[in-house]
Amino acid sequence: MNSIFCEKCGQETEHKEIIKQKPSKYGKSKKEQFKAFLDGFFGGVASPIGASLDLIDRYEVCTRCGHKTLKNQGDEFQ
Ligand SMILES: [Zn+2]
Numbered sequence: 001m002n003s004i005f006c007e008k009c010g011q012e013t014e015h016k017e018i019i020k021q022k023p024s025k026y027g028k029s030k031k032e033q034f035k036a037f038l039d040g041f042f043g044g045v046a047s048p049i050g051a052s053l054d055l056i057d058r059y060e061v062c063t064r065c066g067h068k069t070l071k072n073q074g075d076e077f078q
Contacts, residue, residue, distance in 0.1 A: 002017075006064065009062060017060055019059075020059065057070060058072055
């Protein structure tokens with residue numbers, strides 16, 4: 001747990017990190033999923049949970065009010 005400033009609470013509160021899988025740009029079939037996996041794999045960055053980092057959102061969630069802060073870094077907003 002991290003102590004992070006929460007905009008909603010207006011003070012530092014305990015936060016926990018959660019990871020959500022983004023809706024994939026690939027289809028739902030096994031073949032498409034495999035393609036997505038390979039793309040992620042050869043893209044160079046695979047996360048410990050086996051999903052491409054491109055496909056997950058990381059949030060810090062305030063344990064007090066439930067406010068979520070998106071923690072993605074890098075190329076999400078290009
Ligand atoms: Zn809060």
